[in-house]
Amino acid sequence: MTGSQSSFAKKRLAIVLAGGIAGVIVGLAGVYGIATLTRNVGDDADCRPAVELAKNVAPFARGEMAAVNVAKNPLKLPALTFQDAAGKPLTLDHWRGRVMLLNLWATWCVPCRKEMPALDALEQQLGGPGFEVVAVNIDTRDGDKPKAWLKEVGVQKLAYYADPTARTFQDLKAIGRAFGMPTTLLIDGQGCEIGTIAGPAEWASEDAIKLIKAAVGS
Numbered sequence: 665m666t667g668s669q670s671s672f673a674k675k676r677l678a679i680v681l682a683g684g685i686a687g688v689i690v691g692l693a694g695v696y697g698i699a700t701l702t703r704n705v706g707d708d709a710d711c712r713p714a715v716e717l718a719k720n721v722a723p724f725a726r727g728e729m730a731a732v733n734v735a736k737n738p739l740k741l742p743a744l745t746f747q748d749a750a751g752k753p754l755t756l757d758h759w760r761g762r763v764m765l766l767n768l769w770a771t772w773c774v775p776c777r778k779e780m781p782a783l784d785a786l787e788q789q790l791g792g793p794g795f796e797v798v799a800v801n802i803d804t805r806d807g808d809k810p811k812a813w814l815k816e817v818g819v820q821k822l823a824y825y826a827d828p829t830a831r832t833f834q835d836l837k838a839i840g841r842a843f844g845m846p847t848t849l850l851i852d853g854q855g856c857e858i859g860t861i862a863g864p865a866e867w868a869s870e871d872a873i874k875l876i877k878a879a880v881g882s
Contacts, residue, residue, distance in 0.1 A: 708738040708739060708740040708856070709738065710738070710740060710854060710856065711735075711738035711739055711740050711852075711854065711856035711857070712738050713852070713854070713856075714735060714738065714739075714852045714854065714856035714857060714858050715735050715736065715737065715738050717852060717858055717879065718734040718735040718736075718857075718858050718859060719734075720878050720879075721734055721850070721858060721859060721875060721878045721879050722734045723878075724871065724874045724875035724878050725859070725875065726871065727869070727870075727871035728865060728866040728869040728870075728871040728872060729861075729865065729869075729871045729872055729875045731861050731862070731863065731865065732850070732859045732860070732861045732865075732875065733859060733860050733861065734858065734859040735856075735857045735858055735859060735860075738856065739839070739856060739857040740854075740855060740856055741756060741836075741839075741841075741849070741851060741855050741856065741857060742835045742836075742838075742839065743755055743756070744756055744766075744832050744835055744836070745827070745831065745832070746800050746825050746826060746827035746832055747825065747826055747827070748823070748824070748825055749811075749823070749824040749825075749826075754825070756851065756855040757855070759796065759798070759851075759853070760853055760854070760855070761853040762793070762794055762795060762796060762853050763794060763795045763850070763851065763852055763853060763858070763876075763879050763880050764795070764796050764797075764798050764850075764851050765783075765786070765795075765796075765797045765798065765848060765849075765850055765851075765867075765876065766798050766800065766848065766849045766850075766851055767779075767783055767797065767798065767799040767800065767846055767847070767848045768800050768802055768832060768833055768836070768842065768845065768846060768847045768848070769799055769800070769801055769802070769845060769846045770801060770802050770803050770810075770845055771801075771803055771809055771810055771813045772803075773845035773846060775845070775846060775863065775864040776845060776846045776864070777813075777817055778864060779846055779864040779865065779867065780799070780814065780817050780819055780822075781817055781818055781819065781868075782865075782866055782867040782868040782869075782872075783797050783799055783819075783822060783867045783868075784797075784818070784819045784820060784821050784822050785821075785867070785868035786867040786868055786872060786873070786876065787821045787822050788820075788821040789868075789873065790873065790876055790877070790880070791821065794880050794881075794882070795876065795879075795880045796823075797822060797867075798823075798825055799822050799825065800825045800826060800827050800832055801824075801825070801826045801827070802826075802827050802828075802830040802832060802833050802845075803826075803828065804828055804829065804830050807826070807828060810824075810826060811824060833847065836849070841857070841860055842862075843862050844862065844863070846863065846864055847860075847861075847862060848860070848861045848865065849861075850876075850879055852879075858879055859879075
């Protein structure tokens with residue numbers, strides 16, 4: 665092979681490799697969403713206090729709470745809309761001034777079945793004027809099934825919230841905050857992210873209690 669042929673071969677290989685890497689990136693963007701790859705490069709000034717609060721919460725993201733991803737950049741969550749048990753539309757503004765643990769669940773989600781009683785226990789122990797577990801069902805068909813499901817797993821303290829359009833999940837997915845079920849976000853009183861966790865967690869554990877108390881400031 666001549667020198668010019670060798671140089672051409674090397675350039676061609678570089679182009680192929682670059683194309684392959686670009687293809688992987690595009691594939692990841694398609695599966696997980698562009699927002700997942702960019703990871704919130706914006707800076708919402710109103711949410712800077714939530715990042716400071718997240719720093720206080722970070723030392724408690726361990727043990728059963730090790731999977732919690734505390735906020736590193738200010739993120740104002742979108743105008744999520746769902747409804748209460750009576751069908752009244754609600755947004756995050758309903759919880760303004762209160763810390764909330766927003767949990768998305770569905771009856772077909774096997775991990776949700778195990779997690780829901782723990783969320784119920786967390787609400788029983790810490791729920792009050794400054795904090796609420798807001799568990800939103802996203803089943804899109806039978807509206808009575810989720811209520812029966814909650815009764816079946818022994819949930820008593822959680823208020824019932826639902827989004828039969830599942831739009832809440834899609835809105836969170838669009839900003840890289842929802843990948844599967846369950847999805848849970850810890851949100852401050854201004855509607856800003858404190859932390860996020862993908863998948864189930866032991867919310868009735870001592871680790872969870874400490875983390876939530878750090879977020880609430882108690």
